[in-house]
Amino acid sequence: MQESKWWKNAVVYQIYPRSFKDSNGDGIGDLQGIIRKLDYLKELGIDAIWLSPVCRSPQDDNGYDISDYRDIDSMFGSLKDMEELIKEAGERNIRIIMDLVLNHSSDEHLWFREARKSKENPYHDYYVWRDGTEGLPPNDMRACFGGSAWEWVPELSQYYFHQFSVKQPDLNWENPKLRQEIYDMILWWMEKGVGGFRLDVIDQIAKEPDLKITNNGPRLHEYIRELSKETFRKGDLITVGEAWGANTELAKLYSNPDGSEFSMVFQFEHINLDQQPDKEKWDLAPLDFLKLKQVFAKWQRELYRTGWNSLFWNNHDLPRIVSRWGNDKDYREKSAKMLATLLHGMQGTPYIYQGEELGMTNAEFGIEDYRDIETLNVYHERLDKGYQKEDILNSIHAKGRDNARTPMQWDDSPNAGFSEGTPWIRVNGNYREINAKQEMADKGSVFHYYKKLIGLRKTYEVFADGKFELLLEEAKDIFAYTRTSEGEKLLIICNFHEKEIPFLLPEGWSGKEEILIANYNEIAETEKLRPYEARIYRKA
Numbered sequence: 236m237q238e239s240k241w242w243k244n245a246v247v248y249q250i251y252p253r254s255f256k257d258s259n260g261d262g263i264g265d266l267q268g269i270i271r272k273l274d275y276l277k278e279l280g281i282d283a284i285w286l287s288p289v290c291r292s293p294q295d296d297n298g299y300d301i302s303d304y305r306d307i308d309s310m311f312g313s314l315k316d317m318e319e320l321i322k323e324a325g326e327r328n329i330r331i332i333m334d335l336v337l338n339h340s341s342d343e344h345l346w347f348r349e350a351r352k353s354k355e356n357p358y359h360d361y362y363v364w365r366d367g368t369e370g371l372p373p374n375d376m377r378a379c380f381g382g383s384a385w386e387w388v389p390e391l392s393q394y395y396f397h398q399f400s401v402k403q404p405d406l407n408w409e410n411p412k413l414r415q416e417i418y419d420m421i422l423w424w425m426e427k428g429v430g431g432f433r434l435d436v437i438d439q440i441a442k443e444p445d446l447k448i449t450n451n452g453p454r455l456h457e458y459i460r461e462l463s464k465e466t467f468r469k470g471d472l473i474t475v476g477e478a479w480g481a482n483t484e485l486a487k488l489y490s491n492p493d494g495s496e497f498s499m500v501f502q503f504e505h506i507n508l509d510q511q512p513d514k515e516k517w518d519l520a521p522l523d524f525l526k527l528k529q530v531f532a533k534w535q536r537e538l539y540r541t542g543w544n545s546l547f548w549n550n551h552d553l554p555r556i557v558s559r560w561g562n563d564k565d566y567r568e569k570s571a572k573m574l575a576t577l578l579h580g581m582q583g584t585p586y587i588y589q590g591e592e593l594g595m596t597n598a599e600f601g602i603e604d605y606r607d608i609e610t611l612n613v614y615h616e617r618l619d620k621g622y623q624k625e626d627i628l629n630s631i632h633a634k635g636r637d638n639a640r641t642p643m644q645w646d647d648s649p650n651a652g653f654s655e656g657t658p659w660i661r662v663n664g665n666y667r668e669i670n671a672k673q674e675m676a677d678k679g680s681v682f683h684y685y686k687k688l689i690g691l692r693k694t695y696e697v698f699a700d701g702k703f704e705l706l707l708e709e710a711k712d713i714f715a716y717t718r719t720s721e722g723e724k725l726l727i728i729c730n731f732h733e734k735e736i737p738f739l740l741p742e743g744w745s746g747k748e749e750i751l752i753a754n755y756n757e758i759a760e761t762e763k764l765r766p767y768e769a770r771i772y773r774k775a
């Protein structure tokens with residue numbers, strides 16, 4: 236089937252189901268809650284919803300530990316609810332993107348429950364085992380959420396490998412029977428009308444633990460091409476792989492225009508720029524702004540006509556961008572709009588994470604209010620290592636994943652209108668000031684700014700096609716670039732900081748050109764940019 240590449244003009248909205256909308260008062264978001272908010276998303280103008288996992292799961296890692304890939308977890312609803320969501324969204328021209336977690340399953344999945352029964356069990360080889368001695372793991376590999384990556388199973392006198400939690404045993408992709416089961420499952424969901432897939436830590440499936448290789452294992456692209464040929468290429472889907480180990484050369488393989496692998500990947504080079512080099516995200520460092528410009532420019536340049544970029548600031552693992560690189564106190568609205576302009580002006584498919592369109596902020600809780608396995612593990616691990624509580628909390632406030640997972644703020648009623656029950660995680664205390672009801676009523680809000688940006692991408696082809704060129708590379712406060720296609724050119728100007736700075740329009744621009752969007756209502760004289768000021772000029 237010839238791919239239409241509809242996703243080149245699309246904007247995707249990510250929903251974290253647990254925290255979006257609760258419809259039955261148990262304090263946990265669910266599928267019927269999402270169905271109730273489809274008109275809100277229609278109003279925003281997005282084309283597809285990336286749904287973080289809703290399949291059956293003991294929720295050790297909030298659903299990224301699946302125990303049945305063909306069933307919906309009762310906390311989110313039923314298969315019928317999922318089919319209704321796909322149908323209702325479809326009637327609003329919104330496609331549903333499912334989250335495929337194929338690097339590991341839950342240890343409560345039938346496959347693993349069988350696998351750990353005996354070495355002869357037909358499912359044993361669906362996982363990664365090594366003979367060994369108790370207390371002496373095969374090597375010193377660490378798991379991402381802390382601790383050893385090897386778990387001892389006394390009844391088998393073997394260890395199994397897990398890159399994430401102990402309850403997320405890694406799947407053995409070398410096993411063709413496992414791969415076939417996965418392909419059948421994906422085709423089964425494609426039959427149900429899903430519009431695409433996000434693939435969790437997909438560049439870690441070809442692991443070689445004996446060689447301490449996790450990302451970019453030798454057979455990775457062989458597996459991905461087989462996966463795509465057996466499933467995705469039989470449909471007109473969007474597919475996006477999460478690839479922490481990607482660079483531009485690998486991304487040209489992943490997003491090769493021949494469609495042999497994915498539509499695009501999520502790469503994170505622009506995300507790791509505020510941590511100390513060769514240390515963990517918790518080891519904070521100020522953002523290297525010039526590096527940020529260089530990284531974005533490289534990806535725009537390198538993938539032009541050879542691949543395709545994803546564009547994102549936020550997701551369910553990352554702190555909220557307006558708090559991280561904007562100013563969520565004195566310039567929340569202006570800086571949120573600037574960051575949106577900067578990102579949505581570039582070539583690629585933009586992703587909006589729930590609440591980003593409202594300018595939602597990070598939430599600084601006490602440790603007792605955090606729920607994320609990664610956050611709770613690092614807290615205790617660093618306490619044991621003698622770190623000060625305040626310092627650990629300071630890191631968690633800045634980088635913890637629960638910053639993204641506090642309930643969606645719909646209005647100023649109790650629990651921000653998210654639930655009539657007790658939310659599974661605390662609501663951010665600023666919900667009375669920041670919520671969808673208020674933002675939709677205020678034409679000058681962050682919501683309406685995102686809506687306008689999405690509309691521009693649908694109106695002007697240059698957003699999808701235009702060649703990117705970075706301007707003022709050495710400028711310490713300005714992120715400016717052009718997008719050029721036949722007969723049309725854009726100039727995107729962003730003041731990335733909160734101070735007023737002198738500014739002259741680049742050569743060839745007079746300031747009389749059409750302004751498509753700006754985050755200050757009245758246009759200033761042309762010789763300065765106000766705090767976090769952003770504009771997009773267009774000339775035909």
Ligand code: TEU
Pocket residue numbers: 296299300336379399435436477479516551552609636
């Ligand atoms: O995330 C991959 C991943 O590596 C992140 O967890 C990362 O370690 C960190 O949190 C980012 O700062 C994916 C999913 O997005 C994440 O939610 C899951 O926890 C993880 O895989 C395991 O499935």
Ligand code: CA
Pocket residue numbers: 257258259260261262263264265310
């Ligand atoms: Ca619920």
